[in-house]
Amino acid sequence: MVAPGFSSSLCFTLSMLLHLSCAYRVTPFKGVDIENPAVDVTPYPLAGVPGSKDVISCERVQVSGYSRLKLGSYANSFRVTLAPSVAIPERLHSKIQVCFHRNASLALCQCEKDEWKAIQKGGVWSSVMSPYEERYIDVKFVGRVSGSVSVAVEEDFQRWRLLFLGAGFILLLLAPIVSNWVPFYYSSLMAIGVFLLITILLFQGMKLLPTGRQECLVSYYKWISVLVNSILVNFGLSEEMHNPVSVFLLVGIVLTGAALGYWIVRKFVISKDGTVDVGVAQFVKRAMRIIATTSIFQSTLDAPLALGACVSCCTVCFLITSSKWLGSGLNSFSVVSSYKKDVWSEKKKKKEEEEEFLRLKR
Numbered sequence: 352m353v354a355p356g357f358s359s360s361l362c363f364t365l366s367m368l369l370h371l372s373c374a375y376r377v378t379p380f381k382g383v384d385i386e387n388p389a390v391d392v393t394p395y396p397l398a399g400v401p402g403s404k405d406v407i408s409c410e411r412v413q414v415s416g417y418s419r420l421k422l423g424s425y426a427n428s429f430r431v432t433l434a435p436s437v438a439i440p441e442r443l444h445s446k447i448q449v450c451f452h453r454n455a456s457l458a459l460c461q462c463e464k465d466e467w468k469a470i471q472k473g474g475v476w477s478s479v480m481s482p483y484e485e486r487y488i489d490v491k492f493v494g495r496v497s498g499s500v501s502v503a504v505e506e507d508f509q510r511w512r513l514l515f516l517g518a519g520f521i522l523l524l525l526a527p528i529v530s531n532w533v534p535f536y537y538s539s540l541m542a543i544g545v546f547l548l549i550t551i552l553l554f555q556g557m558k559l560l561p562t563g564r565q566e567c568l569v570s571y572y573k574w575i576s577v578l579v580n581s582i583l584v585n586f587g588l589s590e591e592m593h594n595p596v597s598v599f600l601l602v603g604i605v606l607t608g609a610a611l612g613y614w615i616v617r618k619f620v621i622s623k624d625g626t627v628d629v630g631v632a633q634f635v636k637r638a639m640r641i642i643a644t645t646s647i648f649q650s651t652l653d654a655p656l657a658l659g660a661c662v663s664c665c666t667v668c669f670l671i672t673s674s675k676w677l678g679s680g681l682n683s684f685s686v687v688s689s690y691k692k693d694v695w696s697e698k699k700k701k702k703e704e705e706e707e708f709l710r711l712k713r
């Protein structure tokens with residue numbers, strides 16, 4: 352037999368549990384999504400918030416995104432805005448605080464202190480989120496503020512983000528080829544050399560001239576003019592030579608920069624057999640892959656989808672590079688470099704033979 356005391360206590364426990372689960376059940380908050388893009392909510396006073404004398408009113412709005420199967424919004428973002436109604440005077444706007452978070456199990460208005468953002472006077476709070484996420488906006492009134500706030504969500508079309516995806520994929524695909532391709536090093540290092548030289552001269556020119564730093568290009572041009580003029584005067588030439596001399600000076604600067612790049616390639620990138628140094632090629636390949644991955648991650652605001660895009664791009668690149676069609680292309684590429692190697696070693700052998708021959712003759 353079950354003791355009556357036990358069963359009643361069991362009943363009591365059960366009812367307590369039910370009660371507790373009711374108390375902790377997430378009350379259905381108002382929600383916004385793209386079909387229902389705006390909602391007005393009125394925060395209600397919370398009873399007994401420990402450690403504060405002020406009345407605190409709270410409310411939560413749920414922002415729901417698309418399902419991740421709807422890939423059409425891959426590059427887009429959701430802009431969420433919160434604006435106080437006109438019934439709330441502007442001087443009270445600083446008492447409205449907003450917390451934008453992901454944690455559904457967080458009790459109402461229990462965000463950390465530094466997660467609360469006050470809205471500016473007369474302004475609107477706004478933030479950006481992934482269009483596939485589910486987020487919560489907790490809005491809090493500190494003190495005696497009453498009135499409603501309106502929350503709205505709109506989709507921002509950011510097609511330009513797809514360029515990042517394309518660029519990342521192409522970089523990933525080309526990394527193993529380009530990193531072994533000698534002209535790539537010549538062209539890019541020459542360009543970097545020209546850029547560096549012009550930047551250095553620009554800063555030198557800015558230091559010499561007392562004019563404002565904002566007009567750096569203008570002051571640079573002035574500096575060059577002053578320099579050219581003084582040179583012309585020193586050599587006793589007329590001022591009409593000014594423009595051609597400036598042009599030649601510019602060409603000289605560009606050529607010097609290119610020469611700098613060329614020298615760096617000869618000195619550090621190309622190994623003795625005329626191919627790209629193995630260490631350099633390895634480093635550049637990895638650097639390109641890192642840049643490609645970063646680029647792919649910039650193509651969407653949604654982290655899981657970005658990870659998916661990255662993994663699929665890597666897989667496709669791997670399949671392409673290991674397939675026979677491109678594999679033969681790569682092989683012919685390495686055949687060329689090994690052919691170069693052979694030529695070089697043959698030349699070396701011939702030279703040695705000649706030296707041997709000369710020594711024997713003597």
Ligand SMILES: *[C@@H]1O[C@H](CO)[C@@H](O)[C@H](O)[C@H]1NC(C)=O
Binds near residue numbers: 457
């Ligand atoms: C969500 O909030 C609950 C309650 O405060 C906390 O225990 C939990 O760690 C939070 N989860 C995350 C992922 O922050």
